[in-house]
Amino acid sequence: MRFTMRVNRAAIALQLIAGVVAVIVPVAAQENASGDPLPSWSNGAAKRAVLDFVRDVTDKSGAKFVPAEERIAAIDHDGTLMAEWPLHVDAIQMAFARHRVKELAKKNPVWEYEQPFKAILDNDNKELERRLRDTFNVLSLARETHGAMTVDEFSATVQKFLASAKQSKFDVPYNQVIYTPMLELIALLHANQFKVFIVTGGGADFVREFSEKVYGIPREHVIGSSPEYEFRRTPTGGDLVRKSNIASFNENDTKAENIQLHIGRRPILVAGNSNSDVAMMELAAGGKKPVLNLLLRHDDAEREFAYDQGAEKALEFAQSRGWQIVSMRSDFNVVFPFRKK
């Protein structure tokens, strides 16, 4: 089968240089014995759409061929690669912010009386959710927990958090609440010379702390929200400081705009799960090349969560424009690495 051959050919090439570039080999290159590159996807329209698309754009003799340098994939993070629900409690960066507030509380005694910090210190998730509907509080939380340190200090702080953090519903580390079928998708795209970018509303520097290890996606392929940086000279060199103010909130239209800033090309494959990903999908659809837009729907209360909140517009667009909906319940036969199904 032509498709499988192409995967193997690239795999051979990658093995030859594997000692040196091990990191670019996808973490989960789990083509199984039968040669199926997406074993955790159920046979159905979504899997078929992915396989057909990858076959079409890599078929040099076909009408839908896209040269390798133009095979750009843009994939959202929270809710698309990793469980994010409930947003104000267990989305990974919110867990980090809560962890930081508790860590820094002694130095900030006023937080006992000040929102949204008080809600976090009181473990009052309902109040926290209510408070974070106000963007001012979100910014204030981000500023106090993510800023005013060098990028090296931030990196160490995030690594320390990751070493012990657990997603509370499933009680497992966050690298166990990523979606196995999406890892397979990334591996399939890498094997077919796609350049895969994470385009996230989360902080770029935050997601970079695990993108290579968990997804096989290098730091420079993470586009996210970012603070202003400030270069500070030292007697022998210099460091970069993350300032407290946010320079770019990478949500909605900003995702499309930052794709231009960082990549300079329209993506041909976009995967997302919320309204915030619609602009990326529109950007892809506005080009002249073949496009696959994938919208992951959280409809699996048993194995993950069932919620359409925040995805209403995305679902409407997917239906009216023929974007591919991926149902977690029907299209994934495995969800997480820590469970066999």
Added chain:
Amino acid sequence: MRFTMRVNRAAIALQLIAGVVAVIVPVAAQENASGDPLPSWSNGAAKRAVLDFVRDVTDKSGAKFVPAEERIAAIDHDGTLMAEWPLHVDAIQMAFARHRVKELAKKNPVWEYEQPFKAILDNDNKELERRLRDTFNVLSLARETHGAMTVDEFSATVQKFLASAKQSKFDVPYNQVIYTPMLELIALLHANQFKVFIVTGGGADFVREFSEKVYGIPREHVIGSSPEYEFRRTPTGGDLVRKSNIASFNENDTKAENIQLHIGRRPILVAGNSNSDVAMMELAAGGKKPVLNLLLRHDDAEREFAYDQGAEKALEFAQSRGWQIVSMRSDFNVVFPFRKK
């Protein structure tokens, strides 16, 4: 020789996938018959420093080994990869701006009286240089010639310019005033699994129009000055518009800050030619890994130009901190592709 083997091993791997990823094979992979990956570099301290550095950071058993994913190279564009002198006439993006002013003059009759447009229409380079010392005039020129169009329209406009533009002193297309030894450096770095970024004060979208073809550096590895972008919906998709205002002027400290925004790592190799590149070199030097900072000095009035203007601080830093100066006169035995020496 270990070094050469590594080049060939990667070359084989690349050939296997060449049909698909031809574009990532460096344009000038000119290892010559003797196995020298830098045949256009004269034997001397600069060439030795490059070869030693690449050998050291790729030697897995050595103390200076750097894993492939951390091998980030940041290379300035104008004056480091391509001739830029005299700045206000022949630097490629200035040639583009002049071309655009002439193209748009009929629609803007007021330019006959308004600077810096008048100087351009009068072909008065001395007056133009004087006017462009005022940043307001630089911004005004950039705004009128680069903005208020979609990124696709901008791409077509630049391509049209490139098809006929010539550097005026040498009377050759701009892809002939790139430095052959620097192409060899890029090829050597690629063959040793470096990720090579162009970090330029020029416009990112502008340089992207030739970076892949001329240097083998993909669009997403170009970090430069950028306008604000605006996503505009259409009935079936969406487009990105380059607004008239400039969001980031990628010079000096901003180069270091944008390296964090786009790459999220300190570079270990920096090449530049002016004061504007010093912050990148300081950033590299501030890390814990082995570092090679290269400062290209324009001291060759015969084959290119001799000027230290704008590089005074860089030369001072290079000497006091032991950064490697690359003398065009002594270290390059070939300068341009259109001449044999």
